[in-house]
Structure formats: structure tokens, C-alpha cells
Amino acid sequence: xxxxxxxxxxxxxxxxxxxxxxxxxxxxxxxxxxxxxxxxxxxxxxxxxxxxxxxxxxxxxxxxxxxxxxxxxxxxxxxxxxxxxxxxxxxxxxxxxxxxxxxxxxxxxxxxxxxxxxxxxxxxxxxxxxxxxxxxxxxxxxxxxxxxxxxxxxxxxxx
Amino acid sequence: xxxxxxxxxxxxxxxxxxxxxxxxxxxxxxxxxxxxxxxxxxxxxxxxxxxxxxxxxxxxxxxxxxxxxxxxxxxxxxxxxxxxxxxxxxxxxxxxxxxxxxxxxxxxxxxxxxxxxxxxxxxxxxxxxxxxxxxxxxx
Numbered sequence: 522x523x524x525x526x527x528x529x530x531x532x533x534x535x536x537x538x539x540x541x542x543x544x545x546x547x548x549x550x551x552x553x554x555x556x557x558x559x560x561x562x563x564x565x566x567x568x569x570x571x572x573x574x575x576x577x578x579x580x581x582x583x584x585x586x587x588x589x590x591x592x593x594x595x596x597x598x599x600x601x602x603x604x605x606x607x608x609x610x611x612x613x614x615x616x617x618x619x620x621x622x623x624x625x626x627x628x629x630x631x632x633x634x635x636x637x638x639x640x641x642x643x644x645x646x647x648x649x650x651x652x653x654x655x656x657x658x659x660x661x662x663x664x665x666x667x668x669x670x671x672x673x674x675x676x677x678x679x680x
Numbered sequence: 681x682x683x684x685x686x687x688x689x690x691x692x693x694x695x696x697x698x699x700x701x702x703x704x705x706x707x708x709x710x711x712x713x714x715x716x717x718x719x720x721x722x723x724x725x726x727x728x729x730x731x732x733x734x735x736x737x738x739x740x741x742x743x744x745x746x747x748x749x750x751x752x753x754x755x756x757x758x759x760x761x762x763x764x765x766x767x768x769x770x771x772x773x774x775x776x777x778x779x780x781x782x783x784x785x786x787x788x789x790x791x792x793x794x795x796x797x798x799x800x801x802x803x804x805x806x807x808x809x810x811x812x813x814x815x816x817x818x819x
Contacts, residue, residue, distance in 0.1 A: 563690070567691075573699055642698075646699070
């Protein structure tokens with residue numbers, strides 16, 4: 522997908538999230554018929570639970586990009602469908618396809634479609650340490666901007 | 681009425697999933713207290729009912745007091761989780777939650793009033809069931 526397509530997709534996504542607006546803008550498709558790739562992923566999400574603190578607090582409002590097709594670079598925050606529970610989860614990419622992970626059972630090399638995800642608060646986070654590598658088919662979106670609450674808005678940075 | 685916040689708020693909730701229950705909620709306290717009640721009923725039953733020795737009378741009073749105290753702990757612990765932790769969506773998944781909580785509280789009262797092995801076993805079972813509902817909401 523080109524940069525122009527991605528920008529168009531984002532505009533469409535924001536419009537689609539606003540009731541009634543998508544229909545009024547010519548050329549903006551209704552939700553569900555958006556760009557290829559934005560199949561089920563959300564455009565805006567509300568954070569619950571504490572495992573991404575201090576980067577994300579429960580109650581944060583985030584803009585997310587569901588047009589993403591591959592694992593983003595290390596440190597990026599992503600929305601995935603959790604392998605062991607099917608819960609919608611938000612975690613950080615700790616390792617990408619091809620990387621080698623050291624686990625208590627010895628090293629694992631991630632396949633070309635797998636990533637290793639961790640929560641920032643390691644002490645309490647439920648993540649790849651429990652459910653193992655996460656397949657690309659479970660990746661739904663990339664979180665890139667916090668738009669609420671007021672005072673905490675801004676781009677989300679990799680770390 | 682139109683509210684900007686409603687309009688802007690995300691509709692999708694994503695979980696920064698934790699393994700440790702957020703906050704202080706844990707039904708283990710209620711379970712331990714229910715187990716203590718049952719154990720006290722057992723100990724009271726072992727005291728010779730006709731005995732008037734100081735040692736037996738002392739043990740009897742202590743066991744009754746601990747039973748009373750722990751039945752109260754069961755009530756308090758369960759009530760706090762019920763009122764503070766459970767949310768409407770949990771009730772949707774467990775429509776009989778209110779009845780079950782009510783049952784636990786009634787059984788705790790019954791165990792204060794009586795020395796009854798069966799009532800103590802029922803209390804333990806009811807608290808265990810409550811605890812299972814609690815943990816089912818953490819999955």
C-alpha cells in the first residue's frame with residue numbers, strides 16, 4: 522500500500538468513526554467496505570487494565586491504524602487478538618519475525634509471520650511469556666496517537 | 681442530547697492484559713474464612729457437651745467466638761467484591777449472581793446462629809461457587 526493510499530485510508534477511518542459523516546463525504550465508503558486490509562481492526566480504542574503502564578493508562582483513548590499488514594518495527598504498540606483467550610489486547614512488539622528469543626525452554630527463532638509481544642509492566646503483564654509467539658493473522662492494528670484524556674495527548678513513541 | 685465526549689469516545693476496548701487482579705479484589709479471603717467457620721464447627725462438636733472443666737469451657741467459648749468472627753469476615757469480603765468489583769457485563773454473564781451472593785450472606789448468618797456441620801459445608805460450597813464466578817470474569 523502506498524503512502525497516499527494509507528493517508529486516504531486514515532481519513533476514511535476517522536470519517537467512518539463519526540456517525541453520519543462517512544455518508545456525506547463523496548467517495549468515502551461505508552465502514553466494512555474500507556480499504557483492503559482494514560478488515561476487522563479498530564480505528565479508535567479505549568485502553569483497559571494496567572500492563573502497559575506507564576506508557577498507557579487505563580482510560581486512554583488511542584487512534585489506531587488497522588491498514589497495517591505486517592509486524593511494525595520493534596517498540597511499536599499493537600492491538601492483537603490474544604492467542605489464548607481471543608481477548609483484544611494491546612502490547613508492544615518486543616521481537617520481530619526472524620529474531621531469536623531466549624526463553625526458559627531455550628532459544629526460539631520467530632518464523633516469518635511471528636512476533637514476540639510484551640507488556641511494559643513486566644511484573645504483571647500477561648503476554649508472549651505466557652502465550653508464546655503471536656502470528657500475523659492475529660495482528661489487528663498499530664496504535665499511533667493518544668487523543669484523550671486532554672493533557673495526555675500526543676504521538677505514541679517506540680521504546 | 682448531543683455530547684462531544686460520546687461522539688469522540690472509542691467503541692472498542694483493548695486490554696493491556698494483567699495476570700494479577702487489578703486492585704485488591706480476591707475471593708481467597710472469603711474462602712479461608714468459610715473454611716475456618718467449618719473447622720470451628722468441627723472443633724465445637726469434639727468438645728464433650730457435658731463437661732464443666734474450665735479448659736473445655738474456655739475452648740468452647742473461643743471456638744464460638746472465632747466462628748462468629750469468621751462468618752462476619754465471609755459476609756464482608758463477599759459484599760465488597762459484589763458491590764465494588766462486579767460490573768453490569770459480569771451480571772449479564774452470570775444472571776444469578778445476586779441470588780448467589782444473597783445465599784452466601786444468609787448461610788453466613790445461619791452459621792452464626794447454629795453449630796451445624798451441614799450449614800458449614802453449604803457455606804463453604806457457596807463461597808467456592810462465588811469464587812469461581814469471580815475468576816471466570818478474569819478470563
